[in-house]
Amino acid sequence: MENNNSKERYIALEKDFIYRFQDNTLFLSRSLLLPQTIWFTKKIPKELKSFKVKNIILNLDELQDIDSAGVMALFHLKDKLRKSGISARIEGGSQSILEKIELFSPGQLPYHETPLKPGFLERTGNAVSHFFTDFVFGFITLAADVFYWSVSDIFRSRSRRKGEIANQAVLIGVNASLIVIFLSFVIGLVIALQSSGQLRTFGANIYIVDLTVIAMMSQMGPLITAILVAGRSGSSIAAEIATMKVTAELNALKTMGLNPIRFVVVPKLYACLITMPFLIIFANVSGILGGGVAAYIYLDITPEIFINRMGTVMQNKDLITGFVKSQVYASLIVLTGSFFGFRVVRGAEGVGKVTTTAVVVAISLVILADSILGLLFY
Amino acid sequence: MSKEKVIEVKGLGASYDELVVLSDVNFSAYKGDITVVLGASGSGKSTVLNHLLGLYPVNKGFVSILGKDISNITEKEQLSLYLQMGVFYQSGALLNSMTVGENVALPLKQHSNLPDSLVEEIVYMKLGLVNMQHAYHYFPSELSGGMLKRAALARAIVMDPPLLFCDEPGAGLDPISLASLDELIINLQKKLGISVLMVTHEVTSIMRIADRIVYLENGVVAFEGSLKNALESNVESVKHFFSVIDEADRFK
Ligand SMILES: Nc1ncnc2c1ncn2[C@@H]1O[C@H](COP(=O)(O)OP(=O)(O)OP(=O)(O)O)[C@@H](O)[C@H]1O
Ligand SMILES: [Mg+2]
Numbered sequence: 244m245e246n247n248n249s250k251e252r253y254i255a256l257e258k259d260f261i262y263r264f265q266d267n268t269l270f271l272s273r274s275l276l277l278p279q280t281i282w283f284t285k286k287i288p289k290e291l292k293s294f295k296v297k298n299i300i301l302n303l304d305e306l307q308d309i310d311s312a313g314v315m316a317l318f319h320l321k322d323k324l325r326k327s328g329i330s331a332r333i334e335g336g337s338q339s340i341l342e343k344i345e346l347f348s349p350g351q352l353p354y355h356e357t358p359l360k361p362g363f364l365e366r367t368g369n370a371v372s373h374f375f376t377d378f379v380f381g382f383i384t385l386a387a388d389v390f391y392w393s394v395s396d397i398f399r400s401r402s403r404r405k406g407e408i409a410n411q412a413v414l415i416g417v418n419a420s421l422i423v424i425f426l427s428f429v430i431g432l433v434i435a436l437q438s439s440g441q442l443r444t445f446g447a448n449i450y451i452v453d454l455t456v457i458a459m460m461s462q463m464g465p466l467i468t469a470i471l472v473a474g475r476s477g478s479s480i481a482a483e484i485a486t487m488k489v490t491a492e493l494n495a496l497k498t499m500g501l502n503p504i505r506f507v508v509v510p511k512l513y514a515c516l517i518t519m520p521f522l523i524i525f526a527n528v529s530g531i532l533g534g535g536v537a538a539y540i541y542l543d544i545t546p547e548i549f550i551n552r553m554g555t556v557m558q559n560k561d562l563i564t565g566f567v568k569s570q571v572y573a574s575l576i577v578l579t580g581s582f583f584g585f586r587v588v589r590g591a592e593g594v595g596k597v598t599t600t601a602v603v604v605a606i607s608l609v610i611l612a613d614s615i616l617g618l619l620f621y
Numbered sequence: 622m623s624k625e626k627v628i629e630v631k632g633l634g635a636s637y638d639e640l641v642v643l644s645d646v647n648f649s650a651y652k653g654d655i656t657v658v659l660g661a662s663g664s665g666k667s668t669v670l671n672h673l674l675g676l677y678p679v680n681k682g683f684v685s686i687l688g689k690d691i692s693n694i695t696e697k698e699q700l701s702l703y704l705q706m707g708v709f710y711q712s713g714a715l716l717n718s719m720t721v722g723e724n725v726a727l728p729l730k731q732h733s734n735l736p737d738s739l740v741e742e743i744v745y746m747k748l749g750l751v752n753m754q755h756a757y758h759y760f761p762s763e764l765s766g767g768m769l770k771r772a773a774l775a776r777a778i779v780m781d782p783p784l785l786f787c788d789e790p791g792a793g794l795d796p797i798s799l800a801s802l803d804e805l806i807i808n809l810q811k812k813l814g815i816s817v818l819m820v821t822h823e824v825t826s827i828m829r830i831a832d833r834i835v836y837l838e839n840g841v842v843a844f845e846g847s848l849k850n851a852l853e854s855n856v857e858s859v860k861h862f863f864s865v866i867d868e869a870d871r872f873k
Contacts, residue, residue, distance in 0.1 A: 277733055277735075277780070277781070278733075280733075280735060280739070281733065281734050281735055284735070284736060284739055285736075310781040310813075311743060311746065311747065311779075311781050312729075312733075312735070312739075312743055312781070314746075315739060315742050315743045315746055316739060318742070319738070319739050319742060339812070342812045343812055343813065346750075346808055346809075346812050346813075347746055347750075348746075489762075588762065589717060589718075589760055589762045590717040590761065590762045591717055592717045592718045593717075593762075
């Protein structure tokens with residue numbers, strides 16, 4: 244046995260890079276830097292284990308250079324050997340090598356326990372209760388707050404910046420009008436166009452007017468408008484508030500004695516409540532116009548006939564439901580945008596996340612509300 | 622000077638649109654030295670640093686880093702240069718989507734094939750050097766300003782760079798953390814022989830660690846020399862800067 248150990252053996256680290264092993268001692272040589280550590284940690288433990296010795300000395304006398312990765316690799320090796328029942332000791336080394344080892348010696352690794360993973364039922368329960376306490380309750384609280392301030396601030400303009408409502412009305416409403424008008428026109432045109440074939444086979448050409456007007460006024464107009472506004476302004480409201488939060492602007496507002504809800508959210512709500520009905524009217528008008536164009540081209544219904552018929556189809560009820568819808572959607576969009584904006588965590592990255600969530604949730608809520616209102620006003 | 626130059630700047634000029642920030646900057650930093658760049662706020666220290674880091678193109682003058690002329694450098698050469706330098710940004714610049722541990726591990730993981738367990742140990746050790754081991758699993762948004770700085774320093778030194786750039790590492794630290802940060806940088810300098818180029822206003826820090834001073838003013842270097850020479854300098858602004866120390870002496 245003894246005989247066996249005094250024999251010289253070699254471990255090749257890389258090509259032309261060989262460590263000598265003799266008398267239970269591994270002589271490290273040349274340099275142990277980041278590029279060498281990869282082979283060092285992969286090869287040495289295996290080879291040493293194959294030598295079947297119990298005590299190993301790692302001799303550093305011939306080692307010329309070492310860096311932090313090298314030092315860690317040394318300790319890593321010791322650890323690994325210990326786990327497979329081999330005790331290792333470090334020996335020798337020049338002054339500068341020892342200094343580096345001292346500087347980079349690993350501290351006590353902090354012990355962190357992995358928390359017990361909750362079971363499926365517990366997780367489901369947690370998620371449900373989290374959904375209600377965090378989202379539903381949080382949303383309702385914010386809604387209550389916003390409505391309280393928006394009612395009490397109607398005639399008090401001191402709590403907000405001068406001209407802020409007009410400013411927001413331009414951003415949320417006026418700037419959205421072109422796209423709303425254009426898309427409604429296209430949709431009205433397409434609806435009329437696709438139904439025209441069916442109507443013609445029954446000789447019921449004139450009903451194209453009923454169809455377009457009812458579809459646009461009671462459903463498509465408000466819905467298209469709300470979805471567009473949710474996409475444009477829901478996202479920008481969320482992003483703006485989230486950015487203000489991560490850059491501590493909201494804190495600055497508070498410590499200046501300004502309420503972020505009154506200062507930031509309420510003007511946006513006013514602006515959206517005011518502009519939304521007009522956007523819906525634009526959408527209705529241009530959608531019906533689109534339908535009229537299709538009716539004229541495909542069913543030979545002249546504008547005169549179209550307008551006459553329209554007078555009999557339109558009901559006051561449609562105008563009222565349109566207005567109610569505009570107010571509900573506007574509130575939902577502004578509230579959802581601000582709710583997610585206020586919820587941002589984790590810096591700039593979080594801003595992107597809450598913005599996406601805000602848009603998705605706002606559009607879903609709008610569609611949900613649309614179906615509920617549809618049932619109510621049917 | 623027989624020492625090797627790690628940074629050499631000759632006639633560097635820079636402007637933002639109309640505003641000329643640097644007109645003719647000349648200085649050198651030597652191997653194994655801690656060189657401190659001083660100057661009033663807005664004098665262009667960060668601008669100089671950004672040129673040295675290759676973040677802004679050198680349009681006027683000549684800059685060489687570790688013997689490489691960076692005014693006409695290929696992308697590949699710049700990359701290999703980046704592997705030899707650590708950078709500590711004024712704002713910390715940790716990636717928000719990763720934990721502190723992942724942030725520090727990032728360069729190591731990207732530029733080497735080490736096994737994960739070893740990478741983790743190296744990262745722990747480096748965090749230990751800046752006294753931040755407890756924050757391994759934290760996200761940057763959960764740290765205080767000073768902790769962010771220390772984590773950023775750990776990331777800057779994770780590859781053992783021979784050249785370390787620091788933009789105001791000490792700002793916002795308490796005197797005790799500042800002292801241990803200085804001690805760490807001195808340790809790295811003495812034991813690893815790294816060279817440091819640092820922007821800082823902390824006079825106590827400068828007195829402890831600076832070997833050489835470069836003072837920027839009006840777009841040129843108003844003073845360049847050893848700390849001792851700086852303390853005895855006749856340049857008005859340099860004198861003024863260090864006069865704070867004399868004021869502190871009154872209380873002794
Ligand atoms: N991206 C930029 N665009 C335009 N001007 C800039 C830009 N960055 C800096 N400046 C201007 O260049 C000058 C120098 O700025 P720089 O950030 O280099 O100063 P500094 O010495 O680092 O100051 P500080 O000590 O406050 O960090 C300032 O006048 C600043 O206004
Ligand atoms: Mg700066």
